[in-house]
Amino acid sequence: MPSFDISRSRFRLADGHMIVLSELAAGNPSPDEFATAREELADAGLVNEEGKLSPLLLPLMKTVLTPGVVITLEAAGRQGRLHHGMFIGEEHVVAHEAWPGTAEAEYSCVEPKMLVWKLADMVNLQQSSVARETAASVVETTIGAVEAGLAILEGEQVVRAADEEREAIHRALAAAHGPGEPTPTLLTGLISELRSSWRLTSAWQGLKGTEARGFAVWDCGPLGYWLRELPTEPVPEERITPAAPFRLVRVEARTIWTRITDLLPDAGELRKAADRRSAA
Incomplete structure (x- = not known):
């Protein structure tokens, strides 16, 4: 299930949630096959009945949809492969980090001056x-x-x-x-x-x-x-x-x-x- 932490500007979202949010942010209807993901977003208070995104999501989605630089991190270990990364936009930087065994990844807004430190931490x-x-x-x-x-x-x-x-x-x-x-x-x-x-x-x-x-x-x-x-x-x-x-x-x-x-x-x-x- 999607969730968020206002105090640290971070969200836990699965791929299906991101697909729905990307379509709605672009002014398109969400795909029918992701109806469950949309319902989960609505239950979490991130999308309303009209398909409008919560203002909390605007910096994140603006950066994800129109990044200037995309950084991908593929890590492999005894727990399998994990995919992390970062979207760098004109105003915001968004990092996403996966977790072994879960469908959701954590998306968080990063202070631009700290992005190298964030990548080193990843x-x-x-x-x-x-x-x-x-x-x-x-x-x-x-x-x-x-x-x-x-x-x-x-x-x-x-x-x-x-x-x-x-x-x-x-x-x-x-x-x-x-x-x-x-x-x-x-x-x-x-x-x-x-x-x-x-x-x-x-x-x-x-x-x-x-x-x-x-x-x-x-x-x-x-x-x-x-x-x-x-x-x-x-x-x-x-x-x-x-x-x-x-x-x-x-x-x-x-x-x-x-x-x-x-x-x-x-x-x-x-x-x-x-x-x-x-x-x-």
């Missing part, structure tokens, strides 16, 4: 965490080998002991013709300690159409952060093949902070793009 960036040293700072293998190792974490058979899990990962890497020693031992450890793998992508309308930037990271807990250099983001589908190269490089938290900051186009880029669109 990926659980820990500036002060102390990570163990590793034998190497670069891991090179193939996408096929990595997927074989990750499949152990997602398999139906539960591996109860940490040692058993590591052995299963190591065997999967060997069967997939993964890298030679000592890298498989390190890669086995990285997969076993993997808290989440995530990728951040920003997109906006530039001078030559849609422009995008992105990067991907493995958060391996006690083994630190690892930037995925290959394949680079954004990744075209044709490059996702088992034989494609895969490379991780260990980085500090401050490097990830810089990468998050660099995702955002500067004011000059957005102004030039807007001027170009206006002149077209």
Whole structure:
């Protein structure tokens, strides 16, 4: 069920609720197949009988419908995949965050000057965490080998002991013709300690159409952060093949902070793009 918190300008909404709100905000009737979602919005006091949106929703919906920059965050871990993101408009910034096992995501208004901090919080960036040293700072293998190792974490058979899990990962890497020693031992450890793998992508309308930037990271807990250099983001589908190269490089938290900051186009880029669109 949808709900909201006035004190913090945040809302819990499912995809169906957002579809209904988007259509109503645009002056269109809500789709018949989402009648239940509309009823739930009405029961929550977010939509009236005439289809008018609550004033509480206006900053959120204005930003979602006409963003200048869209940031997407796809995170994968032992609880499956979660999709988060951010809409950056002229006046407001709206973040949305999913929660494992629930249909609703939390939408909240973010102070524009705090959006980098918000993105860092979304990926659980820990500036002060102390990570163990590793034998190497670069891991090179193939996408096929990595997927074989990750499949152990997602398999139906539960591996109860940490040692058993590591052995299963190591065997999967060997069967997939993964890298030679000592890298498989390190890669086995990285997969076993993997808290989440995530990728951040920003997109906006530039001078030559849609422009995008992105990067991907493995958060391996006690083994630190690892930037995925290959394949680079954004990744075209044709490059996702088992034989494609895969490379991780260990980085500090401050490097990830810089990468998050660099995702955002500067004011000059957005102004030039807007001027170009206006002149077209």
